[in-house]
Amino acid sequence: MEPRKPVQNLTETINSLLGRKAHFTSSWVKSVCDIIRSQRSKGPSIELKSANPKTSDSFGNKDDDLGGAISKIEDELAALTASISQLNIQRRQVLNDFLDLKGNIRVFCRIRPIMVGESFGHFRPVVAFDSSNVLLRLSDNKSKSYSFDNVFQPGSSQDEVFSEVEPVIKSALDGYNACIFAYGQTGTGKTFTMEGTPDFPGVVPRAIEALFKQAVDSNHTFLFTFSMLEIYMGNLKDLLIPQPRKAMDPMPPCLSIQTDPKGGIEIDNLVAIQVSDFNQALRLYRLGCQSRSTASTNSNMNSSRSHSLIRLSITCFNAPERERETNKVWFVDLGGSERVLKTKAWGRRFEEGKAINLALSALGDVINALQRKRFHVPYRNSKLTQVLKDSLGEGSKTLMLVHVSPKEEDLCETICSLNFATRARSIDLGTVDSTEKRNEREDAMINLQQKMKMVEEERRNVKRNIERLNEKLETLSRTGPNSNQQLDATHLSIGMPQPNLEILCNKTGDVPIGIMSQLPRFMRPTICSRRKSGVDYQNLEEKHIFPARRRRPVSHRAESVTFPVKGNSDYSSECSISRSSCVLGLNMKGSADIETEYSQDTSECDIKAVTFPEQETSPRGSIYQNAQLSHSEEYGNRLKNKCSPTNFMKVDKWLHLHKNEPSIGSYSYRSKRVLAIPTSEKKYGLNVQKQEHKLRDGKVHNCNFKKKEIFYPEKLEKQVDVEGIRRSILEEVIDKPQTLMEDCLSKDSRSGSKCVLHVIDGDLMIQKRDLVHCPLTVDNERGTSFSPNICGSTFYPDYDDNGVNLMSMIQAVKGETRCPDSFLPKNIGCCHVLPSDLDYSVVNPKEDSNVSLSSSAVEPDCQQVPAVIGVENSKKEDFDTSSRSSMKGTIPCPQKLRSQIAQLMVNPSPEELTTPCDKSQEYEQNAGILHLLRQKIQIVYFSALLGLGFQKLGYEHDFFYGLML
Numbered sequence: 006m007e008p009r010k011p012v013q014n015l016t017e018t019i020n021s022l023l024g025r026k027a028h029f030t031s032s033w034v035k036s037v038c039d040i041i042r043s044q045r046s047k048g049p050s051i052e053l054k055s056a057n058p059k060t061s062d063s064f065g066n067k068d069d070d071l072g073g074a075i076s077k078i079e080d081e082l083a084a085l086t087a088s089i090s091q092l093n094i095q096r097r098q099v100l101n102d103f104l105d106l107k108g109n110i111r112v113f114c115r116i117r118p119i120m121v122g123e124s125f126g127h128f129r130p131v132v133a134f135d136s137s138n139v140l141l142r143l144s145d146n147k148s149k150s151y152s153f154d155n156v157f158q159p160g161s162s163q164d165e166v167f168s169e170v171e172p173v174i175k176s177a178l179d180g181y182n183a184c185i186f187a188y189g190q191t192g193t194g195k196t197f198t199m200e201g202t203p204d205f206p207g208v209v210p211r212a213i214e215a216l217f218k219q220a221v222d223s224n225h226t227f228l229f230t231f232s233m234l235e236i237y238m239g240n241l242k243d244l245l246i247p248q249p250r251k252a253m254d255p256m257p258p259c260l261s262i263q264t265d266p267k268g269g270i271e272i273d274n275l276v277a278i279q280v281s282d283f284n285q286a287l288r289l290y291r292l293g294c295q296s297r298s299t300a301s302t303n304s305n306m307n308s309s310r311s312h313s314l315i316r317l318s319i320t321c322f323n324a325p326e327r328e329r330e331t332n333k334v335w336f337v338d339l340g341g342s343e344r345v346l347k348t349k350a351w352g353r354r355f356e357e358g359k360a361i362n363l364a365l366s367a368l369g370d371v372i373n374a375l376q377r378k379r380f381h382v383p384y385r386n387s388k389l390t391q392v393l394k395d396s397l398g399e400g401s402k403t404l405m406l407v408h409v410s411p412k413e414e415d416l417c418e419t420i421c422s423l424n425f426a427t428r429a430r431s432i433d434l435g436t437v438d439s440t441e442k443r444n445e446r447e448d449a450m451i452n453l454q455q456k457m458k459m460v461e462e463e464r465r466n467v468k469r470n471i472e473r474l475n476e477k478l479e480t481l482s483r484t485g486p487n488s489n490q491q492l493d494a495t496h497l498s499i500g501m502p503q504p505n506l507e508i509l510c511n512k513t514g515d516v517p518i519g520i521m522s523q524l525p526r527f528m529r530p531t532i533c534s535r536r537k538s539g540v541d542y543q544n545l546e547e548k549h550i551f552p553a554r555r556r557r558p559v560s561h562r563a564e565s566v567t568f569p570v571k572g573n574s575d576y577s578s579e580c581s582i583s584r585s586s587c588v589l590g591l592n593m594k595g596s597a598d599i600e601t602e603y604s605q606d607t608s609e610c611d612i613k614a615v616t617f618p619e620q621e622t623s624p625r626g627s628i629y630q631n632a633q634l635s636h637s638e639e640y641g642n643r644l645k646n647k648c649s650p651t652n653f654m655k656v657d658k659w660l661h662l663h664k665n666e667p668s669i670g671s672y673s674y675r676s677k678r679v680l681a682i683p684t685s686e687k688k689y690g691l692n693v694q695k696q697e698h699k700l701r702d703g704k705v706h707n708c709n710f711k712k713k714e715i716f717y718p719e720k721l722e723k724q725v726d727v728e729g730i731r732r733s734i735l736e737e738v739i740d741k742p743q744t745l746m747e748d749c750l751s752k753d754s755r756s757g758s759k760c761v762l763h764v765i766d767g768d769l770m771i772q773k774r775d776l777v778h779c780p781l782t783v784d785n786e787r788g789t790s791f792s793p794n795i796c797g798s799t800f801y802p803d804y805d806d807n808g809v810n811l812m813s814m815i816q817a818v819k820g821e822t823r824c825p826d827s828f829l830p831k832n833i834g835c836c837h838v839l840p841s842d843l844d845y846s847v848v849n850p851k852e853d854s855n856v857s858l859s860s861s862a863v864e865p866d867c868q869q870v871p872a873v874i875g876v877e878n879s880k881k882e883d884f885d886t887s888s889r890s891s892m893k894g895t896i897p898c899p900q901k902l903r904s905q906i907a908q909l910m911v912n913p914s915p916e917e918l919t920t921p922c923d924k925s926q927e928y929e930q931n932a933g934i935l936h937l938l939r940q941k942i943q944i945v946y947f948s949a950l951l952g953l954g955f956q957k958l959g960y961e962h963d964f965f966y967g968l969m970l
């Protein structure tokens with residue numbers, strides 16, 4: 006018998022549910038139906054359409070009733086939704102009018118209470134106040150009055166303060182950008198107001214809570230993302246990502262401020278974490294607070310030395326009544342304004358204070374210009390105003406909470422703060438309201454407040470109705486015939502979305518999604534200590550995830566090395582060289598032409614660090630790893646090429662040497678070491694060692710060679726005897742600094758007629774297998790000029806290990822031996838010597854072909870060394886085999902080569918030391934980065950000789966970058 010229709014439907018349903026394409030057999034379906042029927046008789050939970058047509062009819066009637074009820078509810082819901090949308094628009098309008106009357110830039114004053122210890126000393130309050138005025142007693146018969154939108158007296162609660170902030174938060178949910186600032190003298194309670202304590206939570210936690218609450222109340226679905234950064238000495242720092250603690254920790258990506266065509270501001274690489282509830286946001290907020298730069302000052306034991314900015318981005322789709330789809334609220338805990346004379350800050354504290362004051366004054370200028378509706382608003386004067394640009398202007402809500410101290414000794418600072426606040430409020434100053442006008446305004450505000458209350462009440466009612474109808478609809482749909490079809494389309498989503506905690510990284514998205522697990526890594530201990538975020542917010546679980554930070558012992562401040570400065574500065578007590586600047590500088594360089602305004606302001610001091618050799622356990626570690634954090638892959642590759650670990654290590658080691666030498670510059674061997682960097686290990690003894698070399702063709706070659714002892718100052722006498730060449734190199738370097746500079750900078754000859762021999766830095770790199778460019782320049786026609794590398798170490802191990810080959814190349818290029826003349830093509834551009842695998846490659850720039858010189862058969866101590874050339878790339882046919890045979894030749898013995906090189910070093914002929922290039926080449930070389938690098942090296946070199954520190958030499962990222970070229 007043919008199965009009935011409902012059963013056929015069941016087959017299809019089961020098939021589709023199981024994702025099966027093949028149909029079940031009718032007998033199988035029948036047996037399933039029987040099982041279900043038997044189940045049905047046991048309980049009412051499963052309704053199955055009966056095979057009986059009669060029953061089916063009765064169900065059909067039921068369907069009609071249900072369908073009618075559902076559609077009625079849906080109609081009602083649609084009407085209520087339209088109504089709530091209208092009410093939303095109305096509420097938004099009323100709120101906006103209210104805020105307009107109050108002023109889009111509103112300034113409050115909070116007076117700090119007298120603290121416990123203070124009341125025992127000599128204390129005379131100088132501040133009197135009422136609800137909107139502050140009266141300063143300047144002297145016995147003189148006082149000055151300031152007026153504000155509201156004045157919070159010393160005993161005011163966090164609740165009271167927040168009540169003034171709340172309308173702005175509501176406005177933020179309506180799509181307006183908003184900024185809430187805490188401004189004031191250091192120690193007056195800015196952080197207390199913004200962050201609060203667990204017992205007295207401040208504006209930020211309350212505002213976040215309110216935002217989430219209001220979002221739940223709303224009939225829209227919102228998406229919140231949380232970000233937190235600080236501006237420390239003009240640099241942006243993401244507070245939500247792990248800060249490097251060790252030299253080998255990856256450097257955080259560089260934050261840069263970008264402006265979109267519509268004038269919106271975005272911070273590239275700033276981590277934005279999607280948060281779905283208050284607790285998630287709070288957890289991130291606490292985490293960020295812990296990473297803030299704070300330090301003890303004369304005025305505050307735990308003073309914020311930076312501006313901290315919390316950003317909550319709010320996105321809401323399909324809400325036409327909102328001002329914009331995505332808007333943001335900024336909570337800004339500004340650094341404490343301070344008078345340097347008073348705080349007696351010096352060194353870094355002084356620099357920090359200066360940076361804070363500069364930014365504050367720029368902020369004052371911007372707010373003042375906005376208030377006065379000036380045509381030009383000077384946003385660009387500080388990073389702070391650049392970041393906040395789109396949240397400060399028209400259509401944004403701004404709240405400034407100015408904090409003052411009631412103490413007489415702080416009177417000057419109080420005056421400064423109140424003047425700042427007055428400036429920020431200046432729109433009202435020009436048009437001082439008459440009492441009548443003020444009363445009118447207040448009446449209007451009261452009316453608006455009442456209207457808002459009514460609208461909100463109505464909205465609540467409508468919302469309740471919507472919820473009720475939704476529940477009803479859900480019940481009906483569960484019991485109805487189409488129970489398996491969810492009524493998603495008509496069901497109004499009231500609740501908040503619950504997305505997983507997820508990181509949104511602007512543009513590049515390089516920050517790993519799983520960063521939350523890594524988050525609890527804390528900012529390295531610099532001279533700035535870390536803020537303990539009030540009473541410990543963390544629960545045990547969090548503590549486990551976020552291990553406590555520990556200050557490193559001062560004796561091992563591996564990341565911040567301080568150099569003594571012999572300058573005439575009174576207060577620059579610290580002067581350091583920065584690993585971070587190095588890397589960041591590189592990052593900057595890499596995209597320097599983009600319109601980005603970089604956060605790493607080179608004019609301002611930075612946290613500086615030097616990598617110690619012992620920290621470089623891996624050649625790919627340390628800064629190189631960090632450099633790999635670059636976000637563009639293309640750029641990352643460029644960076645890899647330019648910033649080999651070798652180069653970084655050179656710089657680091659070089660700096661390390663300087664660090665150990667307070668009196669750099671005397672003509673001692675120590676100072677000469679600057680140019681001949683030793684490795685930190687003494688493993689290159691004069692013993693004969695066996696080493697296995699894997700050749701490119703896959704064969705393994707065992708070769709005996711002598712490893713050379715590294716140049717150590719204490720062993721200098723011995724070394725000089727044994728290694729006259731080294732000494733010669735060093736002497737050359739010292740005696741002819743100008744030559745060194747010239748030579749170091751002018752030897753890229755791929756485009757010219759001369760040849761450059763790029764040599765592996767065997768000293769370090771034999772182990773690490775990296776290429777170092779040694780400026781060993783050879784001109785085919787005019788002779789050879791040799792320029793020792795600034796780090797000078799590149800030459801030695803090659804000399805013993807396979808220096809024979811290297812030397813043969815030099816000889817070859819010089820034309821002193823027959824063999825190279827024959828094997829080097831006339832138009833050769835560049836030779837790469839790769840001792841790590843004992844292969845040499847010769848690049849022909851014109852033909853773009855690679856010839857490799859395999860030295861597999863080379864025995865370093867042999868006088869006759871056969872060299873074999875093999876063609877590496879596809880253009881093998883360009884080289885005929887006859888040329889290969891002619892490549893074999895006589896190569897001088899190592900001893901002879903040694904003396905030849907030594908001679909070259911000690912007595913270079915003028916031609917040899919002159920760069921053989923024509924005027925246009927010279928111009929090219931002098932232009933751009935080469936010229937810059939030349940200048941930098943010269944400055945640093947001479948300053949080293951004179952015993953000066955680096956700080957004053959503009960020793961910045963471009964210098965490091967230059968060294969990588």
Ligand SMILES: Nc1ncnc2c1ncn2[C@@H]1O[C@H](COP(=O)(O)OP(=O)(O)OP(=O)(O)O)[C@@H](O)[C@H]1O
Pocket residue numbers: 116117118159189190191192193194195196197198305307308309310339340341342408
């Ligand atoms: N209204 C207040 N009620 C209770 N304690 C307060 C209040 N304002 C400030 N304090 C206390 O004063 C001390 C200094 O406050 P806080 O660190 O917030 O100052 P600050 O302005 O942020 O300083 P800085 O700019 O140096 O960071 C803290 O111990 C804080 O708890």
